[in-house]
Amino acid sequence: MTExxxxxxxxxxxxxxxxxxxxxxxxxxxxxxKRLALQMVIRYWKKMPDVAEKVTDTEVKISLPEQRSPxxxxxxxxxxxxxxxxxxxxxxxxxxxxxxxxVEKHLRDYEKQLNVYSHIWKGLRGEELDHTAVVALSLPxxxxxxxxxxxxxxxxxxxxxxxxxxxxxxxxxxxxxxxKEFGQVVDRxxxxxFSPPTLATLKEKIGGEQFGTRICLNCDxxxxxxxxxxxxxxxxxxxxxxxxxxxxxxxxxxxxxxxTTDNLEHSEIPEAVDIEx
Ligand code: SF4
Numbered sequence: 001m002t003e004x005x006x007x008x009x010x011x012x013x014x015x016x017x018x019x020x021x022x023x024x025x026x027x028x029x030x031x032x033x034k035r036l037a038l039q040m041v042i043r044y045w046k047k048m049p050d051v052a053e054k055v056t057d058t059e060v061k062i063s064l065p066e067q068r069s070p071x072x073x074x075x076x077x078x079x080x081x082x083x084x085x086x087x088x089x090x091x092x093x094x095x096x097x098x099x100x101x102x103v104e105k106h107l108r109d110y111e112k113q114l115n116v117y118s119h120i121w122k123g124l125r126g127e128e129l130d131h132t133a134v135v136a137l138s139l140p141x142x143x144x145x146x147x148x149x150x151x152x153x154x155x156x157x158x159x160x161x162x163x164x165x166x167x168x169x170x171x172x173x174x175x176x177x178x179x180k181e182f183g184q185v186v187d188r189x190x191x192x193x194f195s196p197p198t199l200a201t202l203k204e205k206i207g208g209e210q211f212g213t214r215i216c217l218n219c220d221x222x223x224x225x226x227x228x229x230x231x232x233x234x235x236x237x238x239x240x241x242x243x244x245x246x247x248x249x250x251x252x253x254x255x256x257x258x259x260t261t262d263n264l265e266h267s268e269i270p271e272a273v274d275i276e277x
Contacts, residue, residue: 010045014038031263039147040097040137047159048135051093057083062117064124069183073190077182079117089130092121099214100136101206103166110134112178114168119175133167141209196227203231217251 001009014037022028029037045052060083065076082093094114096103103110114132122129139147143162146154188194202212212231222228232246250256 006045007042010041011038014041036139036144037097039144040139043139043143043159043162044095044135044137044164047162047164051084051091051135051165054084054086055082055093056085062120064116064120064179067179067183069186069190070180071187071190073183073186075183075186077116077179079113081117081121083121085128090128092118092129092132093135094132095135095137097138098134098136099138099206100140100162100164100166102211102215103134103136105204105206107166107168110166111168111171112174112181115171115174116178116182118170119172123172129170131167132170133165136164136166196225199227199230202227217249223247 018029018034018037059080062079062081063076064078067075067077069075079094082095084091084093092114094110094117114134118129118132121127140158140162143155143158146158197211202210202216204211206214210231212228216222216225216228216231219225219228222232229246232249233242238246
C-alpha cells in the first residue's frame with residue numbers, strides 16, 4: 001500500500017468510527033476538534049509506524065473485578081491496552097490523548113495505572129511482558145501550529161522533535177497501594193467529594209507553560225472551578241478588566257483563529273432569510 005492509500009484508509013476508518021460513536025453516544029465534535037483528533041491518529045502513525053503496524057492485539061480489555069473500597073463498596077478496575085508481541089519481547093501500550101510533558105512530569109500517576117494492568121496481564125493471566133509504555137497523543141503546541149500553517153518542512157521538523165512514547169517502569173510493590181487508592185477514589189466519587197487541584201498545581205510548569213494555561217484552558221468546567229478562578233483572576237478582589245479577561249479568555253490567539261476558521265469553513269450556513277417577506 002502506498003502512503004497515500006494508508007492515509008486515505010486511516011481517514012475513512014476514523015470517520016466511520018466517529019459516526020458510530022456519535023450515534024451511540026449522541027455527542028458530536030466541532031469540526032476543529034474532529035480534525036485535531038484525526039491529526040493525532042495520522043501523526044501517531046507517521047511517528048511510530050513500527051508500533052502502529054505491528055501491534056498484535058489491539059484494544060485488549062484488562063479487568064480486575066470484585067475489589068472492595070475502604071468503605072466496603074464493590075468495584076472493578078478495567079482498562080484497554082494494546083499489546084505488541086515480538087520474537088524476543090512483549091510491550092504493553094496504553095494510548096492516551098494526554099499531553100506528553102504532563103505524563104513525564106506525573107510519571108508516578110501513570111505508573112500506578114499501568115502497574116495494575118501489568119499485574120493483571122502478567123501476574124493473573126500468566127502472559128509474557130517485558131515493557132510497558134504510555135503513548136501520549138496530544139500534539140505539542142509547536143506541532144499544532146506547524147500543521148495550521150501547512151508548511152511541510154516545519155511539520156516534519158516538529159514531528160521529529162515530538163516524543164509520544166514514554167516508557168513506564170514496572171514495580172510490583174506499588175500494585176496493592178494503587179488498588180487501595182482506586183478504592184479511595186471510588187469512595188470519594190460515591191460520597192460526592194470532588195475537589196479540583198490546588199492553585200499551586202495550576203501554577204506548576206509543564207513544558208514551559210503553567211498547568212492553568214496548558215490544561216485548564218481546554219477544560220469545559222473551568223468557569224465553575226474555584227482553583228481556575230483564583231488562577232485566572234490572580235486576586236481575591238479582581239478589577240473589572242481582569243474579570244473581563246477571565247470570561248473572554250478562550251485560549252491563545254492562534255488557536256482561537258484556527259478553530260474559528262475551521263468551524264466557519266465546515267459549517268452549514270443557513271439559507272439567507274428574506275426579512276421583507
Ligand atoms: S479548570 Fe478543569 S482542569 Fe483546571 S483545575 Fe479546574 S477542573 Fe481541573
